[in-house]
Amino acid sequence: xxxxxxxxxxxxxxxxxxxxxxxxxxxxxxxxxxxxxxxxxxxxxxxxxxxxxxxxxxxxxxxxxxxxxxxxxxxxxxxxxxxxxxxxxxxxxxxxxxxxxxxxxxxxxxxxxxxxxxxxxxxxxxxxxxxxxxxxxxxxxxxxxxxxxxxxxxxxxxxxxxxxxxxxxxxxxxxxxxxxxxxxxxxxxxxxxxxxxxxxxxxxxxxxxxxxxxxxxxxxxxxxxxxxxxxxxxxxxxxxxxxxxxxxxxxxxxxxxxxxxxxxxxxxxxxxxxxxxxxxxxxxxxxxxxxxxxxxxxxxxxxxxxxxxxxxxxxxxxxxxxxxxxxxxxxxxxxxxxxxxxxxxxxxxxxxxxxxxxxxxxxxxxxxxxxxxxxxxxxxxxxxxxxxxxxxxx
Numbered sequence: 001x002x003x004x005x006x007x008x009x010x011x012x013x014x015x016x017x018x019x020x021x022x023x024x025x026x027x028x029x030x031x032x033x034x035x036x037x038x039x040x041x042x043x044x045x046x047x048x049x050x051x052x053x054x055x056x057x058x059x060x061x062x063x064x065x066x067x068x069x070x071x072x073x074x075x076x077x078x079x080x081x082x083x084x085x086x087x088x089x090x091x092x093x094x095x096x097x098x099x100x101x102x103x104x105x106x107x108x109x110x111x112x113x114x115x116x117x118x119x120x121x122x123x124x125x126x127x128x129x130x131x132x133x134x135x136x137x138x139x140x141x142x143x144x145x146x147x148x149x150x151x152x153x154x155x156x157x158x159x160x161x162x163x164x165x166x167x168x169x170x171x172x173x174x175x176x177x178x179x180x181x182x183x184x185x186x187x188x189x190x191x192x193x194x195x196x197x198x199x200x201x202x203x204x205x206x207x208x209x210x211x212x213x214x215x216x217x218x219x220x221x222x223x224x225x226x227x228x229x230x231x232x233x234x235x236x237x238x239x240x241x242x243x244x245x246x247x248x249x250x251x252x253x254x255x256x257x258x259x260x261x262x263x264x265x266x267x268x269x270x271x272x273x274x275x276x277x278x279x280x281x282x283x284x285x286x287x288x289x290x291x292x293x294x295x296x297x298x299x300x301x302x303x304x305x306x307x308x309x310x311x312x313x314x315x316x317x318x319x320x321x322x323x324x325x326x327x328x329x330x331x332x333x334x335x336x337x338x339x340x341x342x343x344x345x346x347x348x349x350x351x352x353x354x355x356x357x358x359x360x361x362x363x364x365x366x367x368x369x370x371x372x373x374x375x376x377x378x379x380x381x382x383x384x385x386x387x388x389x390x391x392x393x394x
Contacts, residue, residue, distance in 0.1 A: 065172035065187045069161060069206065075239055078111065078158040078261075080096050084263035085112045087200060088264065090157060093255045094123070107153045107256075112267045115302065121150050131274040138278035149246065149254040150381050156227065160215055161206060162189065176210070183210040184217070214239040224249045233318035235261045249377040278305045297371060297378045299365035304380040307366040309339065314384055320352040324388060329357035331382045337375040347381065358384040359383035 088109045094102040105123030117132040128141035154226060162170065170189040177186050186208040192201060207217035218227040231242025240261060246254040320326075329349030336342045341362055346354045361382050368375040 018056060038174045064166060066359060068174075068185060068208060068213065069167050069172075069189070070164065072206070072208050073161045073164075075213045075237075076137060076161055076215045078235075078238060078240075079114065081113075083238070085110070085267045086235070086261060087111075087264045088157060088261045089259045090153070091259055092123075092149070092153065092256050094149050095110075095252045095254065097251060101298065103147070107150075109154060109158065110264055110269060110271055111158065112264070112272065116267075116272060118272050121146065121153070123147070123150070126150070131272070131278060133274065136280055136303040138274045138280055140275060140278050152246075152254075153256070156246070157240070157258065160227075162204070177207070177332040182216065184208060185210050185213075186217075200318060212239060215241075233258055233261060236263075271392060297369065297376050299369070299378050299380045301381045301383050303333075304366065304378070306331075307339070307369065308364065309367055310363070310365040312360050312363040314353075314356045314386070316386060317352055317356050320350070320356075320386070323351050323352070325350050326386050326388050327353065328388070329353050329384045331357060331361055331384065333361065333380050333382050335366050335369070335378045335380065337368060337377060339368045341366075342377070342379070344382075349384075349388070353384075353386045355388075357382075360384065 042093065063134055078088070088107075090107045091104070092107060093104045095344075096102040103124040103126075105121065105126075107122075108120045109117065111117045115132055115134045118129065120129045121127065126142050126144070126146055128139060128146065131138040141171040167189070169192050171192055173188045173190075175186050177184050186205060186207040188205045189203065205217075205219040205221070206215060208214065209216055214229075214232065218229070219225070220227075226247045227244060229241035229244050233240045233242050238259055242258055244254075244256040245252060246256075327350045330346050330347040332345045333341055334343040343366055344358055344361060346358065349357065361384065363383075369378045370376065
């Protein structure tokens with residue numbers, strides 16, 4: 001893992017108990033219950049993997065790294081347009097800073113597409129259900145801060161690799177390494193200078209199995225997280241880990257077991273329908289995540305639309321109207337802590353319509369977005385539609 005410009009390998013303090021089949025934490029009596037009995041093998045494997053430096057064998061061609069990431073996306077992700085609707089169930093354990101079991105619970109996700117899904121989190125002290133819709137994310141259940149680990153379950157299980165849009169904004173270095181006897185292709189991804197959105201592009205390392213491109217080790221440098229993925233469950237041409245463990249700054253924070261993954265028989269399953277009491281999610285709570293308030297928050301355009309308080313319609317430029325120019329102008333926006341538009345830049349759209357879109361959106365006001373109860377800046381996209389048959393708008 002990386003601190004500043006330096007990397008380090010986080011190490012977990014686990015030792016083997018002389019009694020066969022058991023393990024316990026260092027500095028604890030062997031009889032003390034650690035709560036890790038079912039995760040003993042994973043913890044020891046994680047220790048070996050984290051503590052052993054990757055010995056470079058040969059440097060692959062740098063231009064191959066991007067292609068490997070895109071191919072690995074097809075192998076490891078469950079969110080592609082080519083995959084049928086699915087239902088996933090997993091169980092997890094949460095650990096505190098002393099690596100004691102803090103809680104345990106279950107996670108279920110039904111997924112049809114990026115704007116039609118349902119996720120339910122249940123633990124000893126927290127229950128929430130979230131619904132992905134075209135109007136944004138709705139939720140029921142606890143409005144309190146959730147453990148930071150829960151916010152990562154979907155990404156870890158279903159979408160661990162960067163999207164093509166993110167990868168296009170990254171530079172890559174690559175090595176081939178052998179860890180625990182397995183040859184891995186390790187790709188280090190760092191953000192290119194991108195101006196407005198540079199700080200939302202993550203720095204990470206992805207270590208892929210040389211033979212099947214399955215993701216085995218993942219390091220998220222900005223979050224100080226190291227993820228080990230063991231075992232293999234195949235589904236619709238994808239390869240998913242049977243178990244995962246996650247360390248934060250060298251300490252075990254989360255363990256996950258994938259219980260099942262299966263096709264969703266009915267894409268209109270009643271579970272996907274938000275109940276009447278579901279509310280639009282306008283806040284993110286990551287309890288216990290020390291870096292949460294320092295992170296840049298990115299929202300998709302649909303979610304941001306639900307936060308609009310004041311919307312000034314753009315003025316259709318007469319010259320564009322006379323030339324019968326219409327279309328969509330897409331803007332990249334930074335919203336301040338009070339919901340004001342602080343920065344705008346044009347991503348795409350007809351040149352004759354771009355200034356009109358900028359002039360209008362600069363005047364828009366949004367409801368403040370909060371993380372852990374405190375307002376934060378957010379980065380998003382705004383779609384401004386110009387059509388000759390009606391009034392232009394978002």
